[in-house]
Amino acid sequence: xxxxxxxxxxxLAQRLxxxxxxxxxxxxxxxxxxxxxxxxxMVACDGMPTASAILTMVASxxxxxx
Numbered sequence: 429x430x431x432x433x434x435x436x437x438x439x440l441a442q443r444l445x446x447x448x449x450x451x452x453x454x455x456x457x458x459x460x461x462x463x464x465x466x467x468x469x470m471v472a473c474d475g476m477p478t479a480s481a482i483l484t485m486v487a488s489x490x491x492x493x494x
Contacts (some may be wrong), residue, residue, distance in 0.1 A: 430451070430455075431475055434472040435473060444468060466482075
């Protein structure tokens with residue numbers, strides 16, 4: 429989504445008012461987004477969360493054992 433919007437990690441982070449490391453951690457699945465953060469992420473990428481986007485994101489999550 430970020431790349432499709434033509435944004436760098438730093439550019440997206442600026443739109444989210446977060447550090448660039450926040451974006452990097454989400455993209456490497458070191459950190460998960462909650463629902464509100466996900467919607468903000470989508471809006472920051474000039475998109476709106478669709479059911480398809482949400483299902484794709486959920487399906488791509490690699491569950492790590494706790």
